[in-house]
Amino acid sequence: MPELPEVESVVRVLAPRITGRRLQRIDVASRKPWARMIGPAEGQQVRRVRRYGKYILFDLDEGLLAVHLGMTGKLLVNADPGPHARAVLVFDGVNVVYDDVRQFGSMRWLPHEPEGLGPDALEVAAADFARMLLARKGRIKALLLNQAFLRGLGNIYSDEALFRAGIHPLAEAGRLSRRRILRLHSAIKQVLEQAIAKGGSSISDYLDPDGRRGWFQIEHRVYGRAGEPCKRCGARIRRILVAQRSTHFCPQCQRK
DNA sequence: TGGAATGTTCGGCT
DNA sequence: AAGCCGAACATTCC
Numbered sequence: 001m002p003e004l005p006e007v008e009s010v011v012r013v014l015a016p017r018i019t020g021r022r023l024q025r026i027d028v029a030s031r032k033p034w035a036r037m038i039g040p041a042e043g044q045q046v047r048r049v050r051r052y053g054k055y056i057l058f059d060l061d062e063g064l065l066a067v068h069l070g071m072t073g074k075l076l077v078n079a080d081p082g083p084h085a086r087a088v089l090v091f092d093g094v095n096v097v098y099d100d101v102r103q104f105g106s107m108r109w110l111p112h113e114p115e116g117l118g119p120d121a122l123e124v125a126a127a128d129f130a131r132m133l134l135a136r137k138g139r140i141k142a143l144l145l146n147q148a149f150l151r152g153l154g155n156i157y158s159d160e161a162l163f164r165a166g167i168h169p170l171a172e173a174g175r176l177s178r179r180r181i182l183r184l185h186s187a188i189k190q191v192l193e194q195a196i197a198k199g200g201s202s203i204s205d206y207l208d209p210d211g212r213r214g215w216f217q218i219e220h221r222v223y224g225r226a227g228e229p230c231k232r233c234g235a236r237i238r239r240i241l242v243a244q245r246s247t248h249f250c251p252q253c254q255r256k
Numbered sequence: 257t258g259g260a261a262t263g264t265t266c267g268g269c270t
Numbered sequence: 271a272a273g274c275c276g277a278a279c280a281t282t283c284c
Contacts, residue, residue, distance in 0.1 A: 003262055032279095054263080071263055072281080084281090102280050104263055138273055147264080154262055203262060204283085223262090244276075246260075 002069035004121055004152030005195035006206050006214065007051050010075055013209045014096070015049040017077060018058070021091040022046075023065070030086035030103070037108040038087075041065045046091075053117050053151030063111045065089075070104030077209040096209065121152035122192055130181045133173050140176065140184075141169035142243040153188065156201055156223045159248045161188040163222045168256040169240070169247045194219065222248040 002010075022045050028035045044060040051057070056075065058065040067075065076097045081088055087107055089096040098107055119128065132150075136143055143149050144158040153161070162169050164187035167180060176184070200206060200214030203224065207213055217224075221231055226239035226248055235252035 006262070068263085070279095071261070100280095101282070102261090102263095104279070106264095136272090142273080145263090156262055201262070206262070243274080245263095 002054055002071075002073065002206065003154035003157050003200075004051070004054060004192055005157070005198075005216065006200035007054050007056060007069065007152075008196050009200045009208050009214060010069075011049055011051045011056055014056070014075065014077070017094060018046050018049050018091060018096070020046065021094065023058070023060070024090045024092060026107075027088040027090065028086070029081075029088075032086075032103060032106065034106040034108045035087070038065070039109065041109040052113055053120060053147060054154070055114055057113065060109075063109055064113070065107065066110050066114060067098065067107045068105050070100060070102065070106070072102045072205060073098065073100040073105030074205075074207055075099075075209050076207070076211065079211070101205075117147050117151040118149045119151065121150050121157075121188055124150065124185075126182055126185045129185045130178060133176065133181050136173045138173055139169065139242055140167060140171045140173045141245075141247055143173045144188075145243055145245065152192070155245050155247075156203070156220070157188075157191055157195065159223045160191045160220060163249060163254060164191055166253055166255075168254045169242050169249050171256060222250060224248065 023041055025042050026038050046058050048059040056067040078095055079097045081097050084099050084101045085097050086100050087098040141158055144153050165184040167184055195216040198214055198216035201217040202213035203217055222237050225237045228237050230237055230250040233252045235250055237248055238251050240247050
């Protein structure tokens with residue numbers, strides 16, 4: 001469920017309600033390895049809640065609590081822990097339930113920000129983006145999914161950005177013209193900002209911490225639309241596999 | 257029944 | 271060495 005716009009939506013709901021509160025304790029139900037890496041977070045005050053790529057970071061007096069929602073993770077404010085609740089963050093006055101059906105997500109205390117990630121997809125400057133991209137070999141779609149290259153994009157928004165930029169997902173990254181790279185840079189920014197404005201995409205089960213869904217899925221032009229007509233030219237949207245992920249594109253609007 | 261699902265990581269190969 | 275591939279993780283849904 002969670003790419004940059006969904007994570008940003010989660011942070012915007014959580015920040016005003018959690019900032020300044022003390023994390024009294026964490027009730028852990030998960031048996032995953034991360035479940036034993038949260039101890040230092042207990043008892044600390046939350047200085048700030050922010051997004052870092054696809055991570056939700058709770059800055060503490062010492063270090064931070066880093067939450068990654070994986071595919072099906074949710075943070076729910078004052079909810080009843082259901083069968084898939086993996087942990088409950090107990091603050092003074094507020095509870096946050098960490099629910100995750102597939103358990104691909106994690107929640108752990110770290111001494112500092114996660115390392116090894118590229119610049120944030122919403123913050124990277126056009127010139128830097130172009131320079132980074134031109135230094136790379138390989139398929140553009142795979143590169144956009146690579147968090148070490150750029151942090152925040154996932155499968156939905158990579159496809160949507162490539163469509164909006166008119167670039168084929170199998171295009172060789174380092175061989176794109178400067179002009180098309182700049183077009184991609186603005187498409188990424190535009191689609192992410194529009195998605196945030198709609199509260200993200202609720203394809204199957206994404207909900208914000210108040211249990212509200214996002215509505216950007218209505219604006220999807222290619223993701224999940226295989227076989228349907230392109231909204232720009234009418235051609236059938238195609239679905240192929242790139243980097244083992246479903247990849248949707250218009251063969252007419254996104255020529256190789 | 258098999259396949260696919262908003263993600264990441266690891267081992268092996270070229 | 272960078273990039274690609276397949277598998278693994280775990281659960282649900284169609």
